Amino acid sequence: MRAKLARLVAAYPYHLARIDGDALVWTDGTRMPVGADRPARPFDAMLKDATIADQLRQDYSPGRPDGRPPRDHSPGRLRHTALFVKMYGDCRRGGAAGRHRSVTWMPRTRPQDLPVTTVNDVAGRLDRVIEGLESLPDRFRAYLVPSAGTFNCRAVADTGLLSMHAFAAAIDINVQHSDYWAWARSRGDIPYRNRIPYEIAEVFEAEKFIWGGKWYHYDTMHFEYRPELFG
Ligand SMILES: [Zn+2]
Structure with missing residues (x-):
């Protein structure tokens, strides 16, 4: 856990200063409890109120997926x-919009202006992702446009907690070719589905966006900026 906490601090250098005992210390002096000594709980319980330590339990593995995700392995869903x-900022209190700027999604394919947070230079990173995606062969474009959106001040259906869309640090690509675990809800195991080519996720991963296609609770159109999860 010590190495993961060091990685968390390094991932957000403008905000986080250091670990002090069981506290995460921010550059403004704020202290937040890490919860490193609390034992792991069942995934569904952690999903509802993840500690900072819980958030770091599952590493995200960049690279071409090797089979379907193991049960409850959804790195990034714990927040x-x-x-x-x-x-x-908190979008429910109007505390985020001033930090957004417009990013033009796929300007050479089907331009679409989308609000993205400038915090952690997420907007600049998405600009570089877009450049990489525009350079892919034409057969990939249908998966990308139109985007189903970036900013949405909403809670995740099964947790009631804010998603990374509420922070304008996530993007959904074309819903038409996407699969989402809750659409296929069945008793017991969730059957894995994905039609998005890995070449697309690879471009996002280079800028430290994780892909929901690597989650047991898959959301294959979804990408979010989570640099702390890359090992
Ligand atoms: Zn999404």
Whole structure:
């Protein structure tokens, strides 16, 4: 856990200063409990109120997926909401919009202006992702346009917690070719589905966006900026 906490601090250098005992210390002096000594709980319980330590339990593995994700392996779905609210602002209180700027999604294919947070230079990183995606062969474009959106001040259906869309640090590509675990809800195991080519996710991963296609609770159109999860 010590190495993962060091990685968290390094991933957000403008906001986070250091670890002190069981506290995450921010550059403005704020202290947040890490919860490193609390034992792991069942995934569904952690999903509802993840500690900072819980958020780091599952590493995201960049690279071509090797089979379907193991049960409950959804790196990125565990989020300590207070950490992201402090970093990106709270959209429910109007505290985020001033930090957004417009990014033009796929300008040479089908231009679409989308609000993206400037915090952590997420907007600049998405600009570089777009450049990489525009350079892919034409057969990939249908998966990308139109985007189903970036900013949405809403809670995730099954947790009631804010998603990374509420922080304008996530993007959904074309819903037409996407699969989402809750659409296929069945008793017991969730059957894995994905039609998005990995070449697209590879471009996002280069800028430290994770892909929902690598989650047991898959959301294959979804990408979010989560640099702390890359090992
Ligand atoms: Zn999404």
